[in-house]
Amino acid sequence: MxxxxxxxxxxxxxxxxxxxxxxxxxxxxxxxxxxxxxxxxxxATGTPSTFEIGQGIKEALQIGVSAGADRLSLKDGFLGNLAVKILMPPEAQKVERTLRGIGLNKLCDNVIVSLNRAAEDAATEAKPIFISAIKQMTLTDATNILLGNKDAATEYFKRVTTSQLMQKFSPIVTTSLNKVNATKYYSDLTTQYNRLPLVKPVNTNLTEYVTQKAIDGLFVEVAKEELKIRGNLSSRSTTLLQKVFGYADKKKI
Structure with missing residues (x-):
């Protein structure tokens, strides 16, 4: 038992x-x-803290500017992109039409290709400048960008980086213009034109022109990336980006 x-x-x-x-x-x-x-x-929901907004904006912009600068620094990054392709300076477009009319197409093409190659070289130096601007961004800047207009980030970059980009790009463009024979090609082109009877001589500061066009092209690409992150849910690749930009979407409804 x-x-x-x-x-x-x-x-x-x-x-x-x-x-x-x-x-x-x-x-x-x-x-x-x-x-x-x-x-x-x-x-990925709820109201993000001020710190999260700052981190989210910086993360998004770093992704965007890196992608834009990388694209433009590739071969044909400018030349193959109609939105940013550098054409003849405005004062030289009449020159181009005249010279193409007398069969000097190759000379004109050489100038255009070389201008774009110079801009592509310069674009390789853009990313560090943009990244530095992102790191220096205040929480107020970040919040204003998040809740601002669809181009608020692009406008911020224009305001804080244009001067640095001009200083950095100018010597690079000068070196590149010489390296790819742009200066020579353009000199040949204007010399040929200026020899024609009754024409007004054309002179252009190629370095200044290409530098400005290269910077303009960068901002076109940055704006494109900004719109993508704001409007394309699949571009919000992290939980933080989903939370921060989801919050912005609700605020704008």
């Missing part, structure tokens, strides 16, 4: 323990699923 009682007690303990473990496992699973669901719902 004693043995039977001991055996019964042991079985009871084992059954209870088994049930208890099973209950713990089930409760644990339920808790885990609820926690994960809550985490998923809240991580």
């Amino acid at each position: 004693k043995k039977i009682n001991i055996l019964s007690a042991s079985l009871a303990i084992l059954v209870f323990a088994s049930l208890n473990v099973s209950a713990q496992i089930k409760l644990s699973d339920i808790f885990k699923k609820v926690t994960e669901k809550q985490g998923t719902n809240t991580a």
Whole structure:
């Protein structure tokens, strides 16, 4: 009898323990699923803190400006992009038409290609300048960009980087124009034109012209990336970006 009682007690303990473990496992699973669901719902929603806004804007802009600058610094980054392709300076477009009219197409093409190659060289130096501007951005700047116009970030970059870009790009463009023979080609082109009777001589500061056009092209690409992040949900590649720009979407409704 004693043995039977001991055996019964042991079985009871084992059954209870088994049930208890099973209950713990089930409760644990339920808790885990609820926690994960809550985490998923809240991580990318709600009102972001000022710090999160700052970090989110900086993350988004770093992705955008890096992509834009990288594209333009590739071969044909300017030449193959109709939105930023550098054409003849305005005062030289009549020259181009005249020279093409007398069969000097190759000379004109050489000038255009070389101008764009110079801009592509200069674009390689843009990213560090933009990244520096992002790092120096205040929380107020970040909030104004997030809740501002669709080009608020681009306008911010224009305001704080244009002077630095001009200083950095100018010597690079000068070197590149010489390297790709742009100066020579353009000199040949204007010389040919200026020899024609009754024409007004044309003179252009190529370095200044190409530098400005290169910077304009950069801002075109930055604006494109800014619109993508603001309007394309799939471009919000992290939880932080989803939360910050989701909040901005709600504020603008």
